[in-house]
Amino acid sequence: MSGYHVAIVGATGLVGRTILQVLQERDFPIKKLTLLASSRSAGSTVEFKGESYSVQEATPASFKGVDFAFFSAGGGVSEKLAPAAAQSGAVVIDNSSAFRLDPEVPLVVPEVNPEDAKKHKGIIANPNCSTIQMVVALNPLHQAAGLKRVVVSTYQAVSGAGHRAIQGLENESRAVLEGREPEKNTIPHRGAARYHQIAFNVVPQIDVFDEDDYCKEEMKMIKETRKIMNLPELAITATTVRVPVSFGHSESVNVELNNPLPPSKAKEILKKSAGIVVVDNPSQLEYPMPVMSKGKDEVFVGRIRVDRSVPHGLNLWVVADNIRKGAATNSVQIAELLA
Amino acid sequence: MSGYHVAIVGATGLVGRTILQVLQERDFPIKKLTLLASSRSAGSTVEFKGESYSVQEATPASFKGVDFAFFSAGGGVSEKLAPAAAQSGAVVIDNSSAFRLDPEVPLVVPEVNPEDAKKHKGIIANPNCSTIQMVVALNPLHQAAGLKRVVVSTYQAVSGAGHRAIQGLENESRAVLEGREPEKNTIPHRGAARYHQIAFNVVPQIDVFDEDDYCKEEMKMIKETRKIMNLPELAITATTVRVPVSFGHSESVNVELNNPLPPSKAKEILKKSAGIVVVDNPSQLEYPMPVMSKGKDEVFVGRIRVDRSVPHGLNLWVVADNIRKGAATNSVQIAELLA
Secondary structure, three states: OOOEEEEEEOOOOHHHHHHHHHHHHOOOOEEEEEEEEOOOOOOOEEEEOOEEEEOEEOOHHHHOOOOEEEEOOOHHHHHHHHHHHHHOOOEEEEOOOOOOOOOOOOEOOOOOOHHHHOOOOOEEEOOOHHHHHHHHHHHHHHHHHOEEEEEEEEEEOHHHHOHHHHHHHHHHHHHHHOOOOOOOOOOOOOOOOOOOOOOOOOEOOOOOEOHHHOEHHHHHHHHHHHHHOOOOOOEEEEEOOEOOOOOOEEEEEEEEEOOOOOHHHHHHHHHOOOOEEEOOEHHHOEOOOHHHHOOOOOEEEEEEEEEOOOOOEEEEEEEEOOOHHHHHHHHHHHHHHHO | OOOEEEEEEOOOOHHHHHHHHHHHHOOOOEEEEEEEEOOOOOOOEEEEOOEEEEOEEOOHHHHOOOOEEEEOOOHHHHHHHHHHHHHOOOEEEEOOOOOOOOOOOOEOOOOOOHHHHOOOOOEEEOOOHHHHHHHHHHHHHHHHHOEEEEEEEEEEOHHHHOHHHHHHHHHHHHHHHOOOOOOOOOOOOOOOOOOOOOOOOOEOOOOOEOHHHOEHHHHHHHHHHHHHOOOOOOEEEEEOOEOOOOOOEEEEEEEEEOOOOOHHHHHHHHHOOOOEEEOOEHHHOEOOOHHHHOOOOOEEEEEEEEEOOOOOEEEEEEEEOOOHHHHHHHHHHHHHHHO
């Protein structure tokens, strides 16, 4: 049987399970599958192509003979085990933020910088979900007219915080609708000093706070975009916000270009670009929305308009399924570049 | 009994009822109260200070002896009846967009341009909800360092679309939680060619589409901000988005100033400004959110940070109750300027 020995670390999590689904959908050539997780989840079983797999505890010895190791068990696990997996000869594709800004580690979005994948030294980082969908939309515009400045505000789904947060949003919503005080225990992030209501509310914090009073998600969007697009000096600022949506991140992206690019031309370019579906028909009230992105691999772009407040300005509205293109699908696409 | 004869047109609507509540809370001197509405709502009764008032059909003859007439029954009613009310000697305070950009009509936010109220010729316009809260936050920064450019993205509550939309969000949410297909009939706006799900979704359209593929809410924010702040050439762009929240609009506001203004100084200035509460304590996970704004008259500002992508850049997060400061409270404050 030809194909690769694939391991998934964090196989019982939301992203891990979706990686399995995407591997199956895209018919990635697998000859052996090793499912790994923390000791807490070890022993549970997961289905793949009709077969039942037992999940084993991930240890440094788990990666013997593995060709591709997908990691989605958090930064701590990646730091501990990814180097061991790479040393065993596996190509690690890491969903955590542990190695993303490491100059030795390529940070790859296949539509933007596929060539960087080949430069890996055993570990390739998968970018942050909100970064991936934005750079897919920005790159064709940059190629056409040169990016000068980006101002982005996000509308992010709770699934970015895992299974627990989806359940949390549902539980809180039921409580509010029934006139009960909602029990808050998922947002802004696991282990936070305090929790905020997310049902019928909006929370302007994702991940912990970092330098300049930016939250870490905002700094990820800034720094990862610069690295992926190979624009180390790109002028970019971000405000990242959690909204009561289960799946699908939305982004209001304001772009200043170096050269003229009328909206009609921008639309034409985006329509022809890999991984993008343009949904932009105001007269029919058609534009991207999270509900339409669920389960899809494409990045949806609409509300493409001139911004007259600046020379060569454009506004875009960018939506994608944060668990698929924002995590699982992008990871599998990276593996496909090397398979 | 001293005081004014006050009329409310649209007394049974969400804003009309809130105007009554605000008049009572602020002890506006009323000697006579006339409650008016369309023929559809005429005949119903509304309570004020323990007394029951019968709602009459609004006609051009309804305004005899009226000192202040608050209009919140839509642009069509204002166009038809506000001039008659003004001719009868009433000062009209109009919540619709009918007269906002009329050069003969002042557009007033008491914290920003109270002096304009005195220049009225019978009609004063109350600005759009999303504009009001933004200019309250922008004006002190403009006074301190000069506004150069504004990029705003909004997160707007469904109550901006009235009682029906609040009920719609609740009904849709229940359906989704129970696994049923939600019945969609309120968003993006009444009478739309098609409706979108708003429960657990985000809809990047508010009001109908207008020039340059901007929706009307976006053009209102642009044009009304210029008029209120008396900055006819202000560089400003907007993206307005409906989120599944009942009360409270949030705004991610990116500001470019003419002169340096470090975030610490901006905070200090905003803290001292009328109508603003600064909630900005990242280490305690404290920032403005719609749930905390409900029923409040202040504009809440937080996430005040440097934007290093441009000289003299700042990011702000601005939240207010769209039915109170965004409509009812601002209208009553305008009347107080003239009372």
